[in-house]
Amino acid sequence: MNQSAKRLLALAVYILLVFLPVIVFFLFPMPAGRSFWRDFSVILGFVGLSLAGLQFLPTARIRFLSEVFEMDGIYRAHHLLSVLSVLLVFLHPVILVINNPNTLLLLNPLTAPWRAQAGMIGLAALLLIAVTSVLRKDLRLDYNAWHGLHDLLAMIIAVFALIHLLKVDYYMSAPAMRIAWLLTVLIWVGATVYVRVLKPLDIQRHPYIVKQLVTELPDTWTLVLAPQGHAGMRFAAGQVAWLNVNSSPFTLHRNPFSFSGSAHREGELRFSIKDAGDFTAAIGKLQGGETVYVDGPYGNFSLADPRMQKGLVLLAGGIGIAPMLSILHTLADEKDRRPIHLFYGNPDDTKIAYFKELDNLQKKLNLKITHVLETPAEHLKSETGFITRSLLERELPANRAELFYFICGPLVMIDAMEAILRAMQVPARQVVSEKYEMA
Numbered sequence: 001m002n003q004s005a006k007r008l009l010a011l012a013v014y015i016l017l018v019f020l021p022v023i024v025f026f027l028f029p030m031p032a033g034r035s036f037w038r039d040f041s042v043i044l045g046f047v048g049l050s051l052a053g054l055q056f057l058p059t060a061r062i063r064f065l066s067e068v069f070e071m072d073g074i075y076r077a078h079h080l081l082s083v084l085s086v087l088l089v090f091l092h093p094v095i096l097v098i099n100n101p102n103t104l105l106l107l108n109p110l111t112a113p114w115r116a117q118a119g120m121i122g123l124a125a126l127l128l129i130a131v132t133s134v135l136r137k138d139l140r141l142d143y144n145a146w147h148g149l150h151d152l153l154a155m156i157i158a159v160f161a162l163i164h165l166l167k168v169d170y171y172m173s174a175p176a177m178r179i180a181w182l183l184t185v186l187i188w189v190g191a192t193v194y195v196r197v198l199k200p201l202d203i204q205r206h207p208y209i210v211k212q213l214v215t216e217l218p219d220t221w222t223l224v225l226a227p228q229g230h231a232g233m234r235f236a237a238g239q240v241a242w243l244n245v246n247s248s249p250f251t252l253h254r255n256p257f258s259f260s261g262s263a264h265r266e267g268e269l270r271f272s273i274k275d276a277g278d279f280t281a282a283i284g285k286l287q288g289g290e291t292v293y294v295d296g297p298y299g300n301f302s303l304a305d306p307r308m309q310k311g312l313v314l315l316a317g318g319i320g321i322a323p324m325l326s327i328l329h330t331l332a333d334e335k336d337r338r339p340i341h342l343f344y345g346n347p348d349d350t351k352i353a354y355f356k357e358l359d360n361l362q363k364k365l366n367l368k369i370t371h372v373l374e375t376p377a378e379h380l381k382s383e384t385g386f387i388t389r390s391l392l393e394r395e396l397p398a399n400r401a402e403l404f405y406f407i408c409g410p411l412v413m414i415d416a417m418e419a420i421l422r423a424m425q426v427p428a429r430q431v432v433s434e435k436y437e438m439a
């Protein structure tokens with residue numbers, strides 16, 4: 001099955017699962033006698049809840065999904081669909097109240113029957129998930145604390161929404177509807193067991209140890225890992241893995257990093273890590289020999305993609321050089337001769353990580369490197385400022401709209417580069433961005 005067919009299949013199954021309760025509602029005998037608006041609000045609630053519950057699937061790092069969809073796209077869809085699910089569930093009581101203002105009495109927490117209380121608790125948890133996710137940075141919520149809260153609230157939503165459905169027991173009294181929700185709940189439980197139990201067990205059986213730690217800059221290190229008691233994992237340049245250092249793979253504490261070594265180097269994994277907070281700062285203190293659990297590889301980037309054969313343009317900012325290193329080392333091992341242009345932006349020449357390594361790669365590949373520094377350097381030929389449209393048009397060949405662009409760096413840089421490439425008429429299908437941020 002090719003990529004497009006797999007993608008269509010995954011989407012079809014997802015849509016079927018989201019609309020399962022609605023399909024059952026229309027196709028099977030249901031209790032009658034309710035007004036149109038009441039039914040409509042219930043349908044919105046069903047779809048919203050089903051959608052909210054299935055949000056777990058896209059972010060569960062299921063290999064099949066990560067191979068056919070771009071990771072950035074998966075997370076964008078997760079954010080959008082989550083907001084949609086909150087909206088649909090929220091509309092459910094709003095329409096009920098507009099349709100029959102007496103329903104408002106059901107919203108008094110002191111007098112409300114259990115069926116309404118459970119619904120309100122589920123809705124409050126859903127709103128709380130949305131607010132803490134959208135405003136995580138403004139609220140200064142630590143990523144791991146937010147992740148733990150997110151999982152706890154998701155569980156509260158699932159439990160109280162199901163109590164609400166069972167206690168109202170109107171359409172749920174129809175056997176087909178019960179079966180549809182039973183199936184939906186089994187999928188929720190199955191995905192939870194897979195992500196929280198089966199996957200960590202597999203990762204625990206394939207540990208790595210820290211073989212070497214190289215300080216590249218005072219705040220940037222190359223972490224070299226060796227597999228312990230197994231052959232190690234195969235990955236492709238441009239893919240990422242989640243690392244869990246010195247703690248159990250069953251905890252939520254794991255952070256994503258791009259592979260930065262050659263995909264052809266057996267028995268060793270390399271990551272380039274820059275200090276950005278607690279986890280990354282601790283990398284610099286590793287002594288060697290520590291146990292690391294690696295969850296990966298993820299991502300569907302492939303250098304064999306026919307779109308990449310005419311040439312690559314790599315646009316890197318700061319530690320965004322990590323996946324570029326993997327791409328360059330992999331192509332050097334393959335003795336690849338396609339033209340490659342690397343534009344590498346940094347604040348000044350003291351912040352250029354991997355300068356010598358890149359210089360050596362230039363000798364092995366058909367590679368041209370342009371250093372772009374905000375503050376010009378005395379002894380290094382470089383461009384001053386940021387990567388701009390005029391710089392790209394000056395440095396790239398006339399067939400620049402046929403080349404393949406890979407962008408990795410701070411979010412502002414990614415946005416700026418994508419806008420420049422659009423203005424340069426580079427088709428969107430020839431541009432891939434790796435965002436180092438997920439929520």
Ligand SMILES: Cc1cc2nc3c(=O)[nH]c(=O)nc-3n(C[C@H](O)[C@H](O)[C@H](O)COP(=O)(O)OP(=O)(O)OC[C@H]3O[C@@H](n4cnc5c(N)ncnc54)[C@H](O)[C@@H]3O)c2cc1C
Binds near residue numbers: 142144273281
């Ligand atoms: C797909 C991807 C690939 C990445 N590759 C690299 C790389 O090769 N090299 C590198 O130096 N950095 C990379 N990063 C960024 C790196 O994951 C974060 O800098 C690191 O997780 C920060 O953790 P911290 O505890 O040090 O800092 P914190 O202060 O906890 O976090 C700083 C910010 O990093 C993000 N972050 C923190 N923890 C996670 C997490 N578990 N999952 C997702 N985002 C998180 C959050 O936006 C947070 O606000 C990548 C990020 C992503 C999403």
